[in-house]
Amino acid sequence: MIMPTAEELHVTPVATPAAMQAERVPDPCIIVIFGASGDLTKRKLLPALYHLEQAGLLPDKISVVGVARRPLQDTFANDMKEGIIAGGGVDESDPKLAPFVGKIQYHAMNFDDPSGYDALNTLLGQIDQKNGTCGNRLFYLAVAPEYFSDIIKFLGQHGMSKPCEPTEGRTPWVRVIIEKPFGHDLESARALNDEVNKVFDEDQIFRIDHYLGKETVQNILVFRFANGIFENSWNRNYIDHVEITAAESIGIEGRGPFYETAGALRDVVQNHVMELLSFVAMEPPVSFEAAAVRAEKVKVWKAVSPIHPADTVRGQYGPGTVDGQHVVGYRQEDRVHPRSQTETYAALRLEIENWRWAGVPFYIRAGKRLAKRVTEITIQFKLPPLLLFKDHEGEAAEGIKPNLISMRIQPDEGISLRFGAKVPGAGMNISPVNMDFSYAEAFGKSSANGYERLLLDAMLGDATLFAHRDGVEATWALMTPILQAWAKDPVKDFPNYAAGTWGPPAADALLESENRKWRKL
Numbered sequence: 229m230i231m232p233t234a235e236e237l238h239v240t241p242v243a244t245p246a247a248m249q250a251e252r253v254p255d256p257c258i259i260v261i262f263g264a265s266g267d268l269t270k271r272k273l274l275p276a277l278y279h280l281e282q283a284g285l286l287p288d289k290i291s292v293v294g295v296a297r298r299p300l301q302d303t304f305a306n307d308m309k310e311g312i313i314a315g316g317g318v319d320e321s322d323p324k325l326a327p328f329v330g331k332i333q334y335h336a337m338n339f340d341d342p343s344g345y346d347a348l349n350t351l352l353g354q355i356d357q358k359n360g361t362c363g364n365r366l367f368y369l370a371v372a373p374e375y376f377s378d379i380i381k382f383l384g385q386h387g388m389s390k391p392c393e394p395t396e397g398r399t400p401w402v403r404v405i406i407e408k409p410f411g412h413d414l415e416s417a418r419a420l421n422d423e424v425n426k427v428f429d430e431d432q433i434f435r436i437d438h439y440l441g442k443e444t445v446q447n448i449l450v451f452r453f454a455n456g457i458f459e460n461s462w463n464r465n466y467i468d469h470v471e472i473t474a475a476e477s478i479g480i481e482g483r484g485p486f487y488e489t490a491g492a493l494r495d496v497v498q499n500h501v502m503e504l505l506s507f508v509a510m511e512p513p514v515s516f517e518a519a520a521v522r523a524e525k526v527k528v529w530k531a532v533s534p535i536h537p538a539d540t541v542r543g544q545y546g547p548g549t550v551d552g553q554h555v556v557g558y559r560q561e562d563r564v565h566p567r568s569q570t571e572t573y574a575a576l577r578l579e580i581e582n583w584r585w586a587g588v589p590f591y592i593r594a595g596k597r598l599a600k601r602v603t604e605i606t607i608q609f610k611l612p613p614l615l616l617f618k619d620h621e622g623e624a625a626e627g628i629k630p631n632l633i634s635m636r637i638q639p640d641e642g643i644s645l646r647f648g649a650k651v652p653g654a655g656m657n658i659s660p661v662n663m664d665f666s667y668a669e670a671f672g673k674s675s676a677n678g679y680e681r682l683l684l685d686a687m688l689g690d691a692t693l694f695a696h697r698d699g700v701e702a703t704w705a706l707m708t709p710i711l712q713a714w715a716k717d718p719v720k721d722f723p724n725y726a727a728g729t730w731g732p733p734a735a736d737a738l739l740e741s742e743n744r745k746w747r748k749l
């Protein structure tokens with residue numbers, strides 16, 4: 229039988245989205261990193277770019293231009309080399325290292341000085357001529373959020389936001405990656421979106437959330453939508469509740485001034501945790517194209533009922549012991565106010581009002597200086613309707629526990645399924661056991677930090693794993709009323725948890741009032 233072609237059927241064939249193509253090498257380009265002497269560039273961005281180079285995923289013709297204020301021309305490349313070695317676990321003798329470092333250069337300017345942009349533009353033009361980077365630019369704003377607007381505005385004013393004319397059949401591109409936090413509440417996020425959209429078209433803008441670059445986060449969608457057995461029970465009929473924990477054992481790592489204006493809700497809940505929530509709760513998208521995935525995520529956030537302040541908990545760490553070391557409390561950290569009201573811990577309960585999730589509580593907690601570093605999503609299922617074996621809990625057994633799926637985002641990346649098994653012996657005793665998948669065991673490696681994948685996607689123009697304007701505003705719409713309620717109601721009991729513990733007792737009470745408990749991690 230002769231099958232009609234897509235054209236004859238009047239359907240547009242769906243190209244494999246860039247995010248799903250195995251071998252993807254971007255066009256020649258210049259990556260311009262604003263904030264190049266900062267912590268993020270050295271610890272994460274340059275090591276990530278180097279890992280891409282090692283994997284053969286960068287184009288041969290690529291240049292990296294670091295931009296910051298201090299005159300670092302003589303030392304910058306070497307500094308970045310050290311960052312790649314330390315942050316990327318790279319051996320100094322790696323033969324690709326020196327040639328890669330040779331592609332990095334530095335441009336000193338003040339972000340608010342217009343003349344610096346003219347000089348930068350000239351430099352980029354010269355690099356194009358010399359290295360054949362074809363006018364393609366990826367601007368990365370690895371800077372404090374107060375600089376986002378200025379840099380965007382000046383790029384626009386200096387004609388740097390628009391691609392140059394196509395030559396030799398090639399259409400050059402200009403893209404911008406904007407770091408988080410994208411705004412500090414709904415109003416400021418909207419204003420920033422407006423400013424950015426005045427200069428760049430939406431398809432040029434890549435709002436980064438590095439959680440989306442993590443393999444384990446992307447795997448939530450694969451687990452749900454590439455397997456036939458889970459999705460049927462992924463709803464209110466079978467699921468009792470969902471927990472999302474993003475626990476860190478580190479403190480604020482010298483970022484006092486930033487953290488004082490942020491706090492846990494803004495720093496990780498509005499972005500990383502909301503992304504996890506959307507992946508766990510979304511409906512299957514019609515394809516893995518950026519627009520389809522983003523649309524389903526936004527539907528989840530918009531379906532969340534307003535979160536009542538009584539369903540939230542704030543915490544701040546006091547002195548304590550982490551990994552056997554005494555650590556200071558938040559208020560004693562460098563450049564933190566001695567009576568700071570900033571929360572280093574946030575927990576909340578929310579519900580998603582749609583057909584799939586109505587009535588299922590989602591409990592979320594995130595914090596610094598907790599007992600251990602672990603990001604995990606737990607899906608707790610309902611007990612079976614008939615407890616056939618309830619009279620058979622012998623001494624050797626732990627009893628009938630609900631099924632759990634736990635997705636370990638990091639560390640020890642993997643997924644496990646808890647179910648009841650018969651304890652060997654004459655009786656009919658039941659104990660919980662686990663079926664476990666570990667990334668390290670299955671694939672011989674655990675996941676990278678997320679920046680590799682996202683940098684590559686931005687160079688390829690694939691925005692699937694980046695936040696869209698609507699999404700950013702939808703998550704801020706959820707967080708802003710909580711922030712406003714907290715601001716009106718100063719806390720009297722901070723610090724209310726000791727460093728190295730699991731957070732304030734009120735977070736336990738949030739679940740206990742509904743006869744539940746946080747899973748022990």
Ligand SMILES: NC(=O)C1=CN([C@@H]2O[C@H](COP(=O)(O)OP(=O)(O)OC[C@H]3O[C@@H](n4cnc5c(N)ncnc54)[C@H](OP(=O)(O)O)[C@@H]3O)[C@@H](O)[C@H]2O)C=CC1
Binds near residue numbers: 264337340372
């Ligand atoms: N660090 C991290 O782990 C993470 C950071 N982020 C986000 O990334 C962004 C950058 O963070 P981070 O690297 O920690 O910040 P840093 O404070 O370490 O770096 C700031 C950079 O901006 C430059 N800079 C500041 N003011 C000016 C100016 N007026 N003109 C020119 N350059 C200037 C500094 O240059 P100079 O040294 O010359 O002053 C430096 O290169 C922030 O938005 C942060 O929220 C997001 C996730 C994780």
Ligand SMILES: O=C1O[C@H](COP(=O)(O)O)[C@@H](O)[C@H](O)[C@H]1O
Binds near residue numbers: 476495496
């Ligand atoms: O964006 C941020 O994320 C980190 C946590 O990222 P992870 O990949 O190490 O889990 C957090 O420490 C930081 O405060 C926040 O700004």
